[in-house]
Amino acid sequence: MKPGRVLFWLTLGVLTVIFVAPLLWMLTTSFKTNNDATALPLSWLPRPFTGDAYSSVLTTNSATPVLRWFVNSMIAATANAALIVAVDAMAAYALARMRFHGRRLVSATVIGTLFVPPFLFLIPNFLIVSRLGWLDSLWAIIVPSAGGAFGVFFLRQFFAALPVELEEAALMEGANQWQIFTRIVLPLARPALATLTVLSFLTNWNDFLWPIYVLYSAENLTLPAGLGNLQNAATTNYPIAMAGAVVASVPVLLLFVAAQRHVIQSVTHTGVKG
Amino acid sequence: MAVDARPARSVAAPAAEPGGAVRRHGPLTPYLFLLPFGVLFIGFVLIPAIYGLWVSLHDYNYLLPGKPWTGLQNYIDLFTPGSRDSGDFWKSMLATGIFTVFSVPFLIVCPLGVALLLNRAFKGRGFFRAVFFAPYVLGVAVVGILFRFVLDPNIGLVNYYLGSAIPWTTDLPWAWISLIGMTVWWTLGFNAVIYMAGLQDISPDLYEAARVDGASRWDEFRNVTLPGLRPVMAFVTTITILASANMFGQSFLLTKGAPANETRTAIMYIAETGLGNNRQGMAAAMSYILALLLMAVSLLNLRLTQRRGAS
Numbered sequence: 001m002k003p004g005r006v007l008f009w010l011t012l013g014v015l016t017v018i019f020v021a022p023l024l025w026m027l028t029t030s031f032k033t034n035n036d037a038t039a040l041p042l043s044w045l046p047r048p049f050t051g052d053a054y055s056s057v058l059t060t061n062s063a064t065p066v067l068r069w070f071v072n073s074m075i076a077a078t079a080n081a082a083l084i085v086a087v088d089a090m091a092a093y094a095l096a097r098m099r100f101h102g103r104r105l106v107s108a109t110v111i112g113t114l115f116v117p118p119f120l121f122l123i124p125n126f127l128i129v130s131r132l133g134w135l136d137s138l139w140a141i142i143v144p145s146a147g148g149a150f151g152v153f154f155l156r157q158f159f160a161a162l163p164v165e166l167e168e169a170a171l172m173e174g175a176n177q178w179q180i181f182t183r184i185v186l187p188l189a190r191p192a193l194a195t196l197t198v199l200s201f202l203t204n205w206n207d208f209l210w211p212i213y214v215l216y217s218a219e220n221l222t223l224p225a226g227l228g229n230l231q232n233a234a235t236t237n238y239p240i241a242m243a244g245a246v247v248a249s250v251p252v253l254l255l256f257v258a259a260q261r262h263v264i265q266s267v268t269h270t271g272v273k274g
Numbered sequence: 275m276a277v278d279a280r281p282a283r284s285v286a287a288p289a290a291e292p293g294g295a296v297r298r299h300g301p302l303t304p305y306l307f308l309l310p311f312g313v314l315f316i317g318f319v320l321i322p323a324i325y326g327l328w329v330s331l332h333d334y335n336y337l338l339p340g341k342p343w344t345g346l347q348n349y350i351d352l353f354t355p356g357s358r359d360s361g362d363f364w365k366s367m368l369a370t371g372i373f374t375v376f377s378v379p380f381l382i383v384c385p386l387g388v389a390l391l392l393n394r395a396f397k398g399r400g401f402f403r404a405v406f407f408a409p410y411v412l413g414v415a416v417v418g419i420l421f422r423f424v425l426d427p428n429i430g431l432v433n434y435y436l437g438s439a440i441p442w443t444t445d446l447p448w449a450w451i452s453l454i455g456m457t458v459w460w461t462l463g464f465n466a467v468i469y470m471a472g473l474q475d476i477s478p479d480l481y482e483a484a485r486v487d488g489a490s491r492w493d494e495f496r497n498v499t500l501p502g503l504r505p506v507m508a509f510v511t512t513i514t515i516l517a518s519a520n521m522f523g524q525s526f527l528l529t530k531g532a533p534a535n536e537t538r539t540a541i542m543y544i545a546e547t548g549l550g551n552n553r554q555g556m557a558a559a560m561s562y563i564l565a566l567l568l569m570a571v572s573l574l575n576l577r578l579t580q581r582r583g584a585s
Contacts (some may be wrong), residue, residue: 008391011391012391012402014401015391015406016390016405018459019405019406019409019459020405021407022420022421022424022431022459023408023409023420024423025420025423025431026420026423029423036474038429038430039429040429040434041434042429042431042434051505068429068461081514086310087310087311087314088311090307090310090311091310091311091312092309094303094305094307094308095302095308096304098292098299098302098303098304098307100301100305103304103386106308110322113315113319113320113323116323116519116565117516117564117565118520119323119520119541119544119561119565120322120323120326120561120562120565121323121326121566122320122544122545122548122561123326123329123546123547123548123549123554123558123561124321124322124323124325124326124329124558125318125322125558126548126549126554127325127336127554128317128318128321128322128325128328128334133410135323143314143318144314144317144318145318146314146318147311147315147316147317147319148313148336149315149319152311167327170300176299177298177299177307181307185375194468202411205413206411206412206415207413207524208413208414208415208523208526209522209523209541211547213545213549213550217285223415224413224414224415224416225307225415226421227415227416227472228415228418228419228526229525230419231418231419231422231527234373236422236423238423238429239291241419241423242419242423244419245416245419245420248413248415248416249412249416250414252411253408253411254411255411256404256407256411258403258410262405263407263411264403264467267464267467267468268467268468268470268471
């Protein structure tokens with residue numbers, strides 16, 4: 001091998017270790033006892049290998065009901081992604097394909113809000129959500145973020161770039177707008193809808209600032225909010241904290257592996273074409 | 275971004291032709307399609323944007339019955355040295371500023387290095403891209419508690435392998451180094467993927483021409499790669515500045531603001547004031563000040579990058 005290639009693989013190898021080692025450490029610690037996890041010298045292999053941390057976080061009567069948080073997160077992220085895709089697709093279709101009074105104003109307003117920093121909505125939305133009686137409930141996690149404009153902007157671009165011939169042919173045959181939307185446009189837009197779904201799910205699953213303040217009962221938390229509590233406990237039990245972190249990571253890592261193309265594309269799309 | 279990317283249809287359906295494809299819907303149809311999103315958008319984006327301003331003009335605590343109008347008093351207090359909040363608020367703004375100034379260069383350069391490394395054809399390229407991107411799909415909560423453990427002074431992996439006893443999360447400058455390092459580890463893949471797409475867009479002909487001229491690798495990088503990446507770099511810089519200025523979770527989880535609130539960021543202080551202590555009026559005023567400052571920085575950044583692009 002030429003020295004250049006050796007250097008290349010060496011750099012890549014070192015980087016890979018830096019990126020993988022913490023994740024591996026999280027996994028291996030989650031199978032340790034707390035004594036083992038905090039004993040020097042550190043060991044990469046659990047001695048003994050135990051699933052205690054998992055059984056203590058995954059039982060229903062646990063003081064740290066990770067299983068419950070997992071279910072809450074799953075419900076919230078799924079519902080939020082579904083809501084976003086449904087309402088954004090309809091709005092984006094109207095903006096991309098219909099002529100109506102105020103279309104420009106609506107487009108400009110929606111896109112304009114993309115430039116407003118999200119923390120500006122934190123305090124007023126907290127007050128609005130409290131007035132709706134949604135504090136400490138999953139509604140607060142599912143609904144408000146669906147008002148965000150990103151998906152409308154993203155889908156509108158995609159719809160606008162679709163060829164109109166199919167839609168025109170359907171119109172000739174007497175289809176109405178709803179039929180065209182559901183039977184022609186949505187199936188054609190599947191890749192964009194999938195990207196938006198995955199992105200919305202990931203964002204909601206990982207959201208941290210909002211849930212730690214609007215949820216407070218142990219049984220109502222989402223995983224990120226719960227994990228924060230796990231660590232804030234006076235004496236951190238590291239295997240339990242790491243088991244919780246593994247439970248929170250596995251679904252998104254699986255989703256990333258399965259939908260890698262969509263995730264990466266959404267990044268490059270916002271980056272290069274935005 | 276395209277203002278209106280529908281050339282085919284605007285030609286097919288001019289205004290004089292009411293029977294054209296676009297026009298064949300009832301007058302209410304577009305509004306019905308917009309309605310569900312519109313309700314959410316108005317309720318959780320438009321109203322809050324105005325409502326927040328209104329709240330900031332009151333001594334607002336949502337648990338108390340009286341929420342007296344105080345006009346600009348919250349803002350005046352924040353600019354009055356020695357008032358209850360001004361010291362802590364500006365200290366938190368400074369923390370955000372320090373984090374932004376010192377994290378952004380690393381968040382621009384490190385991902386570029388990785389992107390250049392992965393920008394050649396070799397077996398397993400996709401695999402390595404996935405490895406470097408993977409931390410980004412984990413939330414800040416997972417990354418935060420993981421790094422809290424890995425950077426633990428006594429039983430953390432980092433001190434163990436360095437043979438050191440560095441107080442990574444409780445003393446300066448270590449706390450900043452930890453926060454920046456963790457943020458780079460967490461988000462490097464995001465910027466790297468954007469750079470990789472940008473690198474793909476640079477015409478191979480330019481590299482070919484450089485090689486014919488006998489340019490060295492370094493010349494190639496300086497005269498072809500960097501100029502080709504300029505728009506992408508301007509974009510990455512902008513979003514990275516904004517992301518760093520929005521930093522919350524890393525400090526909240528890793529350092530908890532330690533030592534002595536030196537690493538408590540502006541968003542962290544706003545959330546504590548408004549949601550932890552229920553002083554929503556004051557917190558809303560702080561958010562508007564931070565937002566205005568960020569807008570000013572964005573505009574400045576836009577001007578600078580545009581000028582650089584023009585010259």
